[in-house]
Amino acid sequence: MGSLRAILTVFTTTLLAATLVAATPSAAGPDARARASDAAAQNRSADTSDAVAPAQCDIDPPTPKRQFRAMWIASVHNIDWPSRTGLSVSQQQAEFRSWLDVAEENNFNAVIVQIRPTADAFWPSPHEPWSHWLTGTQGRDPGYDPLEFMVAEAHKRNIEFHAWFNPYRVATHTNVNNLAAGHPVRQNPDWAFAYNGQLYYNPGIPAVREFVQDAMMHAVQNYDVDGVHFDDYFYPYPASGQQIPDQDTYNQYGGGFSNIGDWRRNNVDLLVQEMNARIKQAKPHVKFGISPFGIWRNSSTDPAGSNTNGLQSYDAIYADSRRWVTEGWLDYINPQIYWEIGHSAADYAVLVPWWSDVVSGTDVQLYVGQAAYKVGDGGAWNDATELSDHLHLNRNHPEVRGDVYFSAKDVDTDRLGSISRLTADHYRRPALIPDMPQLGGSAPSAPSITDADRTGSGVSLTISGNASSYAVYRFNGDTTADPCDFDDASHLIGTVRASGSGATFTDSTADSQGYTYYVTALDRTQLESEPSARAVVQPGSGGSWSMTIDDADSGFTAGDSWGTSSWSSERHGDGYRYADPVAASDVAWFLADVPANGSYRVEVWYPSNSGYNSATPYIIATSGGNEVVRVDQRSGGGQWVDLGTFTLPAGERNVVGVSRWTSTSGYVVADAVRITRV
Incomplete structure (x- = not known):
């Protein structure tokens, strides 16, 4: 899809020029990293609805009982899943399971998965064609039902599956003829308009509003989803020098509205209100949430607004997100507060209290959209604790019931160790999803x-x-x-x-x-x-035990001849050790405290390279003496490699070693070892 940074820069520059001064935050959606680099301007410490009143109990703030923890899994532009078009069924399924692994590893309890990114479908829909982002060709059957598969896999792990729909975006281009044959827009070209290089369904046409609801409700009615989720794309974000081409639609349907802005807001309000009613009629337990742009209005424009100075979604994209909450048309609101604490135009520490006040006294829960994608982008985002600090601040606002991270790949990448830090500080224990008694x-x-x-x-x-x-x-x-x-x-x-x-x-x-x-x-x-x-x-044998030892840990020892490197991206942790082969042992040892005599699986991790050793000796100190397993480190790296199952004695001792004594050429590498009781 070309240079991502270039796409981001162009989009952001255009939007800023159209709407804001240079220091002011710009617009974005949960899939914003495909379009804008700075596109968007928690945690209840305990659930107060439980049987025992918090005042009677000593609650541990880092381990709240109830907290919504999720990540967006974006499909548009193959941001997260599938990673590219045309993967086989097994490859697509393996990739999705790996995202659920990431969720489990971080004690998340929900995923928000984009299943209708561009008026197309990740399930066999009678309304719209199969998604281009699956196979590379819109309308081509991928060979299985991805939505059925994803819901089932999430539920196997008791992870909630929220179906993420983009209501009105038709295509990331403007050529109607490039849509699949039979596409609703090819059949009804007057239903859509082109704006800023993309095609959109026209929200002002009542038949369009009914149709997009029908298209989305088909998934709700036929699949066991836990939630319905909209992002922030209703009317398009403003582009410099362009006008939304819906004046004729306003002339036809805008009676009773004195200006086109109020009419557009009403069109969006009707979509939200009607969709909520249809979901509750079909499946009352299915939650409905929206992730709006982080600023509703600035207080300089409206006394009810926030003390910010950024794009106002109420005016710019006709999204009256505050009203959706006060009218009770949502079960949760998930504003994208994609700015750091102390941002001059949109301070995280200002917006969280403002949104907390908005939901206060309502049945609508507040989850904060967090910009994991910005970690490492400079300024405050070069601080590995920025995201963790957001959640510390959230603890002062019990209305915040959870957080959602954009996007899955940024959670997995864990730049600067920010996600690891956040998890250690706030997600050490699992958490239940916040309850919603109002759903009956x-x-x-x-x-x-x-x-x-x-x-x-x-x-x-x-x-x-x-x-x-x-x-x-x-x-x-x-x-x-x-x-x-x-x-x-x-x-x-x-x-x-x-x-x-x-x-x-x-x-x-x-x-x-x-x-x-x-x-x-x-x-x-x-x-x-x-x-x-x-x-x-009762106490006894059995049970699982596993220990991982990295070369950076205190349990690793090696002689002076072992060098240190971080060159390979396949490394475990921050680095690894390497040495030339010699006719002497000079073992690099990994020490472990084995809990009991028994059978243990031994796995090793190493970066691979064609210049590494084809017969690296791994020594396992078993109950019956040392055993040697030789590993070809020229390939198969960047993952756990199973050496086998061995009988190990209890106690703290050097268990696995990497020897330099081999007649084959190339560096021998010592990186990490994992020992698991079986």
């Missing part, structure tokens, strides 16, 4: 734990109940929990989606000590039951 659900009856056994992979719980999902709490030893123990996530170890009349859950983090488990049941609106009766698992 009811808390299930308390479930029961019918079986709790140690297995080779941990402790397995069999749960019986009548619920949509279950939450699992664990306590050390044989104990009886206090009600306050369930008021934050200090003891929450995970959740599981129901299957039939119950579920099974494996606690893979359990070791050989004894535990007490409790389980609660949740309905689709996340209302929670009372805890089950306790289940006690």
Whole structure:
């Protein structure tokens, strides 16, 4: 798609010239990084609706019980998924599972996936063609149902799936003839207009508004989505020297409105209001949320606005996002507050309190859109703690119920270690999705734990109940929990989606000590039951244990002949060690504290290069003596490589080594080792 930075720069320059002074933030959507580099101008510390009042309990702020944690997975321009057009079915599916891995690794509990980016579909829609972003050709069947697959995979991990629709964007070009044969716009060319290099459905035509709702509702009615999500694209963002070509539409349908701006806002309001009503009629438990531009209006224009000086979405794109909240047309609002704390025109520390005031007293929940894509872009964004500081600030505003990160690839890249820092500071424990009693659900009856056994992979719980999902709490030893123990996530170890009349859950983090488990049941609106009766698992063998040792850790030792490098992008962590082969051992050792005698899988990580050694000796210090496994480090790097399963003795000792003693040429490399009990 050409130079991304060039695309971003052109878009941003045009928009700034049209709407703002140079220091003022510009417009963007959750898929904004494909179009604008600075395009967009949390966390409840505890859930106050739980059975025990917060004043009675000592709540741990870093471990809130309920918090919406999500990332946008963008499909337009193949930003996140699929990574490019034309991948095979298995490749597309493997990529999506890898995004769910990223969500799990960071204790996220939801994904927001773009399934209708440009008036096309990621499911077999009777209304619009298959998406170009799947196969490279609009209308071409990808060979499976991506939406059905994605929802099922997310639910296997009890991750909520929010279906992200762009209501009005038709194409990222203006040539109607390039649309698939049979496309609604080819059949009804008067339904769309061209503006700033793109095609849009005309929001002012009532038949168009009804049609786009029908197209989106088909997915809601036929798939088990947990939420419907709109981004910030309704009327297009203003472009210098261009006017939206809808004067004739206004003349035809604008009766009763004294100006075209009020009429355009009403068109968007009708879409939001009607879509909300249709979702609730079809599936009351499905949530409806919108991610608007971060500024509604500036206080210099409107006393109800924020103390900012940026583009006003109310005036520029006709999005009255404040009204959507006050009218109760949404279940959550997810403003893109894509600026740093202290920004001169749009201060994060100003906008979070403003949006908190907007939702206060309503049933609409506030989730903050976070600009993970900006980390490393200079200024405050070169500080690895900027995003974490946002969430620290959110704790002062209990109206903030969660955060959403743009986008998945930026969460995964973890530039400057910012996501790792954020997770360590705020997401150490899992969290339940915030409940929404207004959707008409009811808390299930308390479930029961019918079986709790140690297995080779941990402790397995069999749960019986009548619920949509279950939450699992664990306590050390044989104990009886206090009600306050369930008021934050200090003891929450995970959740599981129901299957039939119950579920099974494996606690893979359990070791050989004894535990007490409790389980609660949740309905689709996340209302929670009372805890089950306790289940006690006595101390014993079994349970899962895993340890990773990197060359930068204190458990690694190597002689002076081992050099240090960070050259290869396939490295684990910040660097790796290398040395020339010699006719002497000179082992680089990885030390581990093995918890018990038993069988352990040993995996190694190394960067590969054609100049590295084809027979690098890895030494495993087993119970029966040293065993050597030779690895061809010329290929297969940048991932965990399984050396096999070995019997290891308990205790802290050098377990895996990389030797220099090999007759083959090329550097031997020592990077990281992972040891897992099996």
